[in-house]
Amino acid sequence: MKRSRTVALTLIASAVLVAGGCSTEEATTREMYASKDKCAEDWGEKECEENESRSGYYGPHYFYRSGTTYYVPRGTDEPVPVKQNQGFSRVSQGTRSSNSLTSVSSVRTVRGGFGSSAQAHGGGS
Amino acid sequence: MKRTEVTPRKNWQARLEELGFSFHSVGGCYWNEGVCYEFSGEEVDQVEEVTGRLHEMCLKAVDYVIDRDLFSRMGIGPRGADLVRESWRRDDPAVYGRFDFSYDGRSVPKLLEYNADTPTALYESSVAQWVWLEEVFPDCDQFNSLHEKLAGSFETVKRTMPIFSTLHFSCIRDHDEDLVTIEYLRDVASQAGIRTKHLFIEEIGYNDGAGTFCDLEEEPIEYLFKLYPWEWILNDEFGRFVSTAGIRIFEPPWKMVLSSKGILPVLWEMYQGHPNLLPSFFDRPGGMGDHVKKPLLSREGANVEFFKGDLHLSAEGTYGVEGYVYQELRELPRFGDSYAVTGSWIVGGRPAGIGMREDRSPVTRNTSRFVPHYFKP
Numbered sequence: 001m002k003r004s005r006t007v008a009l010t011l012i013a014s015a016v017l018v019a020g021g022c023s024t025e026e027a028t029t030r031e032m033y034a035s036k037d038k039c040a041e042d043w044g045e046k047e048c049e050e051n052e053s054r055s056g057y058y059g060p061h062y063f064y065r066s067g068t069t070y071y072v073p074r075g076t077d078e079p080v081p082v083k084q085n086q087g088f089s090r091v092s093q094g095t096r097s098s099n100s101l102t103s104v105s106s107v108r109t110v111r112g113g114f115g116s117s118a119q120a121h122g123g124g125s
Numbered sequence: 126m127k128r129t130e131v132t133p134r135k136n137w138q139a140r141l142e143e144l145g146f147s148f149h150s151v152g153g154c155y156w157n158e159g160v161c162y163e164f165s166g167e168e169v170d171q172v173e174e175v176t177g178r179l180h181e182m183c184l185k186a187v188d189y190v191i192d193r194d195l196f197s198r199m200g201i202g203p204r205g206a207d208l209v210r211e212s213w214r215r216d217d218p219a220v221y222g223r224f225d226f227s228y229d230g231r232s233v234p235k236l237l238e239y240n241a242d243t244p245t246a247l248y249e250s251s252v253a254q255w256v257w258l259e260e261v262f263p264d265c266d267q268f269n270s271l272h273e274k275l276a277g278s279f280e281t282v283k284r285t286m287p288i289f290s291t292l293h294f295s296c297i298r299d300h301d302e303d304l305v306t307i308e309y310l311r312d313v314a315s316q317a318g319i320r321t322k323h324l325f326i327e328e329i330g331y332n333d334g335a336g337t338f339c340d341l342e343e344e345p346i347e348y349l350f351k352l353y354p355w356e357w358i359l360n361d362e363f364g365r366f367v368s369t370a371g372i373r374i375f376e377p378p379w380k381m382v383l384s385s386k387g388i389l390p391v392l393w394e395m396y397q398g399h400p401n402l403l404p405s406f407f408d409r410p411g412g413m414g415d416h417v418k419k420p421l422l423s424r425e426g427a428n429v430e431f432f433k434g435d436l437h438l439s440a441e442g443t444y445g446v447e448g449y450v451y452q453e454l455r456e457l458p459r460f461g462d463s464y465a466v467t468g469s470w471i472v473g474g475r476p477a478g479i480g481m482r483e484d485r486s487p488v489t490r491n492t493s494r495f496v497p498h499y500f501k502p
Binding site for chain 1: 298327328329354356358360362363424444
């Protein structure tokens with residue numbers, strides 16, 4: 001049998017309407033705390049996340065930009081400035097909160113690491 | 126096999142656009158239904174049989190390359206070689222590929238190359254020319270079972286995936302042909318019962334903490350179907366994470382062996398004198414007269430050079446740094462003012478149909494016209 005009997009399509013007609021997304025690239029740091037209380041003093045309780053494997057609590061991802069400390073509230077992807085009523089607002093760049101055990105540098109999600117070869121060759125597949 | 130002139134459908138552009146085939150006129154005229162190719166049933170059977178046979182030979186060639194550690198000859202580095210070995214040992218399923226033949230209906234098909242990793246012209250082969258057949262030659266047949274075989278192939282892929290997992294589909298931005306192709310494949314996969322998501326290759330994220338790739342919603346990418354060549358994947362900045370990020374990629378890494386033009390001399394070494402192969406060698410023409418010089422890794426005819434007597438033709442491009450192969454010249458058959466190449470699809474390990482491309486130049490390029498076909502049962 002050579003021929004196709006049925007060609008039913010649901011997605012393809014709208015292929016050209018696929019929207020692009022944004023690109024994020026931000027090196028961040030998280031503080032590691034021995035207890036939830038210590039973490040909550042810096043960030044507020046809802047921003048503290050237990051890390052069972054390390055027997056401690058992580059604060060949210062944060063970074064410094066233009067003299068302002070930004071953090072990424074849990075459940076969101078949008079950085080916001082640290083508020084005055086958050087204990088961590090007293091911590092300046094180059095110092096560390098006395099509440100935390102250690103700082104853990106991380107990169108949240110880096111994008112754009114694929115695609116450069118296509119640009120170099122000037123085309124698609 | 127003959128090329129005949131036919132009257133285009135009055136609303137052919139609108140019909141194609143209704144199908145989502147948005148790039149029908151790229152380069153001025155990509156889809157050309159002012160002509161078509163007519164095959165006999167025997168010719169179709171011949172192409173089908175040769176396609177199946179070459180596929181089996183290619184699978185043996187992967188073993189041959191792995192056993193003899195010929196990766197560097199194929200233009201595959203150590204990281205790629207490890208991925209090839211691992212995916213071959215794991216028996217990762219492949220979805221599709223396209224053999225390009227020089228075939229005129231009189232002599233046997235000769236393999237020019239195997240587009241095993243990122244073959245395009247899929248949607249037009251599977252859907253656009255099928256709809257054309259139904260509207261123009263409803264009493265005839267077409268060598269085209271691509272759609273149902275792709276569905277079967279994705280059902281095989283689905284069986285390798287845990288329940289509730291997602292298969293992400295990705296291609297580069299701003300490339301209509303790739304987007305339509307990848308969205309078509311995603312459509313078929315969805316119909317096969319796979320949960321799918323699309324994102325552009327540039328949007329793929331790497332989460333340093335988790336050590337995984339992720340999509341725009343931070344969902345880990347564990348299964349990825351990419352329309353982006355393997356050598357590009359590995360050369361890009363994120364390539365170094367592929368082996369550790371817990372990701373399974375389709376086409377599988379072992380297809381790197383078959384998508385390298387190095388497969389041509391390997392096949393010749395294994396099956397010297399085979400009627401469907403052309404003499405091919407690494408590094409030098411090997412005493413051949415008229416021949417073609419092809420980069421190990423290249424796309425759409427870029428950097429291909431023809432040597433015919435005193436005539437030297439070369440196609441522009443940015444490829445060739447990994448080396449070249451030399452293949453005896455077998456010119457494409459000429460019909461009127463056009464050279465025609467027969468693209469024969471293999472899907473899920475079985476022959477699945479053909480797509481004809483034409484060009485005024487003997488080198489088939491990404492702008493070569495797609496021409497529909499039919500055969501009389």
